[in-house]
Every structure is written in C-alpha cells, then in structure tokens.
Amino acid sequence: MKQPNYYIRHREQLLNRAVFSWPGLGGWSFYFLVKVGLAYFDFVQVALLYNFTLIAVLVVPLRYVWLRILRQVLAIPAGIALLYYESYLPPFNRLLEQWEQVTAFSWQYILELSGRIIQFEYIAILIVSWIIYLYMARTLRMTMIAILGLFSLVWFSPSAQQDLEVVASLPAGTADALPGARRPSSPDEFLTQFYEEQAQILFDATVQLTPDFDILVVNICSLSWDDLAVAGLDQHPLFSNSDIVLDNFNSATSYSGPAALRLLRAQCGHAPHDDLFEPAPQCLLPQRLAEHGFRSELLMNHTGEFDNFRQQLHQHGGLPAENDVPLGDTPVAMTGFDEQPIYADFPILSKWVSAAVDSSQPRLGFYNTTSLHDGNRVPGFTGNSLESFRFRAQQLLDDLLQLQTDIRASNRNVLLIIVPEHGAALRGDKMQIPGLRDIPSPALTHVPVLISLFGEDINNQRVAPQRVSRTTGPSAVAAAIVGILEQQPFQGGAYDPAAIADSLPVTEWVAENKDVKVMDYNNQYILKLGNQSWIRYPGATK
Secondary structure, three states: OOOOOHHHHHHHHHHOOHHHOOOOOOOHHHHHHHHHHHHHOOOEOOOHHHHHHHHHHHHOOOOOHHHHHHHHHHHHHHHHHHHHHHEOOOOHHHHHHOHHHHOOOOHHHHHHHHHHHOOHHHHHHHHHHHHHHHHHOOOOOHHHHHHHHHHHHHHHOHHHHHOOOEOOOOOOOOOOOOOOOOOOOOHHHHHHHHHHHHOOOEOOOOOOOOOOOEEEEEEEOOOOHHHHHHHOOOOOHHHHOOOEEEEEEEOOOOOHHHHHHHHHOOOEOOOOHHHHHOOOHHHOHHHHHHOOOOEEEEEEOOOOOHHHHHHHHHHHHOOOHHHOOOOOOOOEEEEOOOOOEEEOHHHHHHHHHHHHHHOOOOEEEEEEEOOOOOOOEOOOOOOOHHHHHHHHHHHHHHHHHHHHHHHHHHOOOEEEEEEEOOOOOOOOEOOEOOOOOOOOOHHHHEEEEEEEEEOOOOHHHOOOOEEEOOOEOOHHHHHHHHHHHHHOOOOOOOOOHHHHHHHOOOOOOEEEEOOEEEEEOOOOEEEEEOOOOOEEOOOOOO
16 A cells, blocks of 8 residues: 655654644635635735634634534625625615515516626636635645735735725825814814804895896706716717806705705705705795795606605605696606606707796796616617616707707796706726625715706807816805896896806715715715725726
C-alpha cells in the first residue's frame, strides 16, 4: 500500500493537535469568502463584529448531533439576514410597510424586478466560484483563509478607503465658509436650521390682479436629468424651445404623492415630510391662485387609484374634486405596472388647451402623467420597461414640443410649466436596483424644469432659454408664477424671463421620503435612514 507523502502526514499530525480539534466552518467558509469578495467590489459593508460572532457560534464544538443540526437551521436565516443588513439595500421593514402597494404590482412587473436582482451573470460567477472553492478545499484549510479574508477588510476594502464612517461634524476650517451666517456644526443642526429658514418663506403677488392667461402645470412621473442622459434625450429640442430651464432643480422627494404635494404647496418653503399631510391653506398653490381668479382643475392620464394618489391631491393638495377633468374618449396608450390603463398624453393636453376658448375665467390645470413609470407595458414592444423607457420618453417629449408649437400657433395666452415628480432610476446605484425609489438620491430628485409663456405679442419675442444653474426647489415654481403675474405681460406690462430667472430663490439640496433623508452637506451627499446616524451616500458623488 502506498504511503502518504510527507506533506499529507505532516498536515494530519498538525490538525490532530488540540488547538485544531474544533470543527472548521465547512461550507460556511464559502459564504464568508463570497462576502469578502463583495466587500472588495464595494457591494456590501461587512460588519466584522457580527461576522466573527457568527463564526464563533459555528465553530464551537457540540456533543450532540441534534444540537449541531439545530445550529445549522438557525444559522442559515441568520446568515441571510446579516448579508442583507450589510448590503446597501434599504431596511427590510420598509418593504413590509409598503406591502399593500407591492401587492398591486402586476405579475409581469414583479418578474421584471426579480430579473434585475437575480442576474444570470451573477449566478454564473457564483457557480464558478463554488467549483474553485471545492477544488481548493481539498488541500487548503478554507476556514483560516476565510477568517484572514475578513481581517483584510479592515485595511484594504474600498469601504475603508472611501471613509464611509458616520458623518458627525464639519472638518476644521469650514466654520467660516459663510461669513456673517450661523454655520451649523452637524447634519442635524443643518437640517433644523434649514427647516426654520424654509418655514419663513411665503410667495404671493403683492397686488390684486385680474390675470388673462391660463396656467398649465405638467407633472411628469419618472423623468430626471440622469434618465435623460441614459436615454440620450438630454438635448431634446423641447429644452431649447423653452423660456427658462432650471438645470439644478431638486424635486425633494422620490415618490409621486409627496412630489405632487410639494409642488402644489410651493407657495411655502420646504416642509418636513410628515407636514405635507397637515392642513396649510396658505401654502396651497391652487387656493392662493383662486384668490386671483383662477379655477383649478386636475387632469391625469391614469386612474389615480394607486396609493390613493387622486385622493391625496384632493385632500392635501387643494385641488377641488368637482373640477376633475374626465378622460372621455381618450385612447389608451399602454398598460401600467398595476394593470391599469394609461392614456395618451397629447389628446388630453391638447383638449384642455383648446377648451380655453370657451372659458370665462383663467384656469390652473394640473396634469399628472405616468407614461414613464417603471413597469409600464407598451403594445407591440417586446422588451422590458427599462428598454422601452427611451421610446416612451421620446414620445412624451415630442408631445410636449408639439403642444408648445400648437399653443404658439393659436396665439392663446398660456403659461406652461413642466415639472417632473422624480426620476425613473434607470441606472440604479449601490443602495437601490434600477427602478426602485425608496431613497431620494440626487439621480432621482435632480429633474429638468421648463417654463414658457405664450401669447400673441410674446411669441414674436422668443430668445434663447434662460438657464438657471442655482440650486432650486418647488418654491421656485411659485416664485416664477408670482413674478410673471406681477409683470402683467398681457395688461400693458413687459414679459422679462431673464428677470424671472434671476429672482428665483436658492434652496439647499434636501430630499426626503418617510424616514429617509438625503442632503448636500459640506459639499457631499449624506444619508439618514430612520433613526440611524448620518452616513456618506455611497451611491452619489458631487
């Protein structure tokens, strides 16, 4: 019989010593090695204390077989939960809070989202890695390699190099960055000061006016500058055909209901998320404009049933339910992520503008479109909703450009304001897969805002658009409306878009959903989830 070689005999003698008599991690070594690899590619931030605690539980010798089986049964869900905790995905309880909305998704949309999470390339890499692991485990003690790999993360992981620790205070030397102003020394103080300053803002016309033009606000779901860049539509003629373009507008949230409410409450400054659902008649754009003779009307190219969107606009947005504009015989353009019909945009908008001829009073039309919402299915299009986004966005932008052309040709007096709610998250980031919007990241809330005034005398005075690079928010929309009202362009005054652009207020970059906040603090984006500490946002750069 052939004798084992010297290496094998020496290895067996070494492993039979008392210090090595405890069991190894077995297949759990692969789990920890995979986690080390994910950390080096900055897909997770490994919590070393919790991982070494799990290792200690796994390697403690147990005398009875049933105890060893029970340990494995308990360790598997613990390991999955730990990996989720270490990922950049939002807390699992947020999914539970939104479970009612998730159940409204169509099965096609759920299948599409699953495909974004579980990709074939990742499965193939995992299988190949497992084969390599099995081969190496024949000759190497993988438990020790896994432990050393975890230790290496302390010094060499991207997370350690990028310094993603809790943000506590400003670095030395920045306190004098704003001479004469009280400079906050921590994110919480910054946010408190921001809320206090915004609470003092209220825009309204200083004189009683009798306007003779209509206002149409087009509120687009799922369109950001980042989405436009991905789709190659950021140079669409619509932008050069507008009077004023807000290049650095922050919609301040990434969900439809709060985004629409912030726009409808634009007479005031930025309020905390929960305050959006409290009475504030002095802040409501429809009510303030009603004092100047405007009739407010709500138009949508969808049912508005999802998340009680229509009801929110009635109850908290100041739009009277009795003034809702019916869809009539508008053709269906696509099927929504919730299996509800989505109607064509242009017929709705064109019909509303044409109705101005028969209207005896100026109107404020608030139009909400979900044509670009993630998960929508276009008849005859074989790809998924991410792939159809460019087609849908091209169609919507073309419709809006045609609407501008038709309004100009009609010589009707119309103020057209295009304000997206938030982006579609076509790229996604480390904390959110493409299409999800739980965290109001800059890629989601940085949206294009276009303002144009049309009228017989104004149409012949068109110049290059005024580009506003300052950081603005929803209150800039109210400021623009008030500024144009006070210029009285159709009552002997002069329309001056440059003056309007220069007068728009600067708003610090703060965005929030329920229990989630993102803001630009000390020239970096930081994030706070619930009651956790502020951290640097790993998915956004300045």
